[in-house]
Amino acid sequence: MYIFEYDELCAFCERATSARILAVDTEFLRERTYYPQLCLIQVATHDESASIDPLAIDDLSPLSALLADERITKVFHACTQDLEVILHALGVVAAPVFDTQLAAAFLGLRQQVGYGALVERYTGVNLPKADSLTDWSKRPLDTEQLTYAEDDVRFLPGIYDAMMTQLVAKNRLGWLMPEMEELSDRSHFERLPEQAYLHLKRSSSLTRRQLAVAREVCAWRERRAAQRDLPRKWVVSDEILLEISKRSPKAVERLRRIRGTDSLSNRDADELVRAVRKGLTMGLDDLPALRRRERNSPEAEGAVDLMYALLRIIADRSGIAPQLIATRDDLLDLAAGRKDCRLASGWRHELAGQSLERLLAGEIGLTVKEGRVEVL
Numbered sequence: 001m002y003i004f005e006y007d008e009l010c011a012f013c014e015r016a017t018s019a020r021i022l023a024v025d026t027e028f029l030r031e032r033t034y035y036p037q038l039c040l041i042q043v044a045t046h047d048e049s050a051s052i053d054p055l056a057i058d059d060l061s062p063l064s065a066l067l068a069d070e071r072i073t074k075v076f077h078a079c080t081q082d083l084e085v086i087l088h089a090l091g092v093v094a095a096p097v098f099d100t101q102l103a104a105a106f107l108g109l110r111q112q113v114g115y116g117a118l119v120e121r122y123t124g125v126n127l128p129k130a131d132s133l134t135d136w137s138k139r140p141l142d143t144e145q146l147t148y149a150e151d152d153v154r155f156l157p158g159i160y161d162a163m164m165t166q167l168v169a170k171n172r173l174g175w176l177m178p179e180m181e182e183l184s185d186r187s188h189f190e191r192l193p194e195q196a197y198l199h200l201k202r203s204s205s206l207t208r209r210q211l212a213v214a215r216e217v218c219a220w221r222e223r224r225a226a227q228r229d230l231p232r233k234w235v236v237s238d239e240i241l242l243e244i245s246k247r248s249p250k251a252v253e254r255l256r257r258i259r260g261t262d263s264l265s266n267r268d269a270d271e272l273v274r275a276v277r278k279g280l281t282m283g284l285d286d287l288p289a290l291r292r293r294e295r296n297s298p299e300a301e302g303a304v305d306l307m308y309a310l311l312r313i314i315a316d317r318s319g320i321a322p323q324l325i326a327t328r329d330d331l332l333d334l335a336a337g338r339k340d341c342r343l344a345s346g347w348r349h350e351l352a353g354q355s356l357e358r359l360l361a362g363e364i365g366l367t368v369k370e371g372r373v374e375v376l
Contacts, residue, residue: 001048002146004056012043012050013062019045022066023075023156024094026082027136027149034225034232036081038089039136044153051149055139060090067094075160077101077115077152084189095184100156102179103163106172108319115152122159127151175347193219197288201238206245208287213279214245215288220275224268236264236272248276300335307331307356309366309373314352325352335360 003009016022027040041052041063054060067074067086074094076082078101086094104118105111116127134145141149167173197203197211197218206214218241225232240260249255252269255276256262261269296304308322308331315322326334326343333341334356343353355375358364365376 001050002053002141003050004053006057006059009052009057009060010062012048012052013066015048016043016045016066017069017072019047019072021045021073021075021098021157021160023049023153023160024067024082024086025076025149025152026085027134028081028085029135029137030231032231034229035088036085037137038085040141040149041086042149042153044150044157046157049150049154051141051146053141054089055137064090064092068092070096073098073160075100075156077118077156078112079183080188083184087186087189093184093186093189097180097184098160099180099183100159100163102183103167103176105321105324106176107163107166107170111321111323118159119155122162123155125155175351178346191222193222196222200241200245202242203245206242208290209280210245210248211288211290212282212286213248213276214241216275216279217241217244217272220271224271235268236260244272244276245279248280249273250277250280296332300332303335303360304328304331306366307335307359310356310359310375311352313366313373313375314355318351320351331356 001008001012003012023042023044025042026038027042028036028038030036038054041054043050043052043063052060052063066072067090073096075098077099079097079099083094083097086092100118101113101115104113109118109121116129119125119127128148136145164173167176194215197215200214200218203211203214221232221235221241225235228235237260240258243258244255244261247254247258249258250273252266252273255264255269255273264272308328311322311326311331315325325348330342330348334343334353338344341353342348343356345353355364359366366373367376368374
């Protein structure tokens with residue numbers, strides 16, 4: 001159903017409060033804005049599905065209450081962006097969450113499996129290909145658009161049931177749930193201006209002093225983009241910010257010598273120069289730490305190569321994607337004995353960490369038999 005009136009929304013949310021799960025998906029735009037613009041939110045229980053129009057309904061508080069109800073599991077596929085959009089538009093963190101894409105990686109499917117492939121595997125339904133160029137802000141929405149939108153949630157309740165049965169049978173639900181809880185951590189969706197420099201492209205080439213400048217100019221851009229509700233790159237691009245961080249111009253006339261800064265207003269140029277000066281005058285103790293790893297020795301690289309070979313064996317046997325179990329950095333952390341290593345505790349330690357520790361201790365080894373790597 002298409003819900004575009006407040007009374008209809010209230011009635012649906014009242015019925016849905018008795019459901020144990022609620023499938024959720026969103027359609028949004030953010031190409032021309034800093035904040036995502038919620039255009040449609042699709043929801044489904046085992047009994048019914050609906051497309052809710054946030055552009056037609058001013059008061060979405062019944063939906064906010066439903067999404068915040070911790071008695072109801074919210075089922076998404078690839079939930080990260082949806083959770084961010086919901087937090088901004090409705091002011092709530094949808095929790096608890098079950099992400100079918102993440103669950104699939106624990107059940108032998110490839111990591112980041114697409115929604116269409118998942119639906120076909122569990123239901124046999126072959127969904128039409130998505131139209132990524134649909135402008136969901138345009139009204140009215142036609143029947144084809146609404147059908148396509150609801151297809152994104154109508155199959156999720158049944159897939160959730162099937163996945164839960166498989167996870168319990170494989171005794172993996174205890175491994176998955178901590179990962180699910182982490183997905184709805186509010187800190188993942190709140191980008192602090194002072195941490196924006198961590199996302200600056202190619203910033204690993206900067207010195208600590210230049211990185212301090214980068215922190216200040218990136219924070220300025222983040223605040224300005226949010227204030228104007230514009231994409232960050234429309235305020236000033238990463239390439240220009242990186243060059244500003246390297247040259248650290250102390251005056252506007254020096255700033256203007258950097259290609260691309262001619263589009264900045266005088267006010268923006270003045271504020272950028274002030275941000276540069278702040279970074280340049282910061283005390284040594286307040287400088288950001290360098291983010292690049294020290295170069296590993298050939299011995300360490302060789303050990304990690306061997307560890308990754310064992311990891312592949314474990315992944316093949318368990319049916320869990322190796323990238324989900326551990327990254328190369330995780331392997332380096334374990335080899336270095338870092339206590340905060342993800343492989344040192346929890347399900348990752350149970351599944352792979354223990355065997356990798358035994359490999360490092362020389363208690364087990366690897367060999368090749370009939371062209372396959374096997375554990376000795």
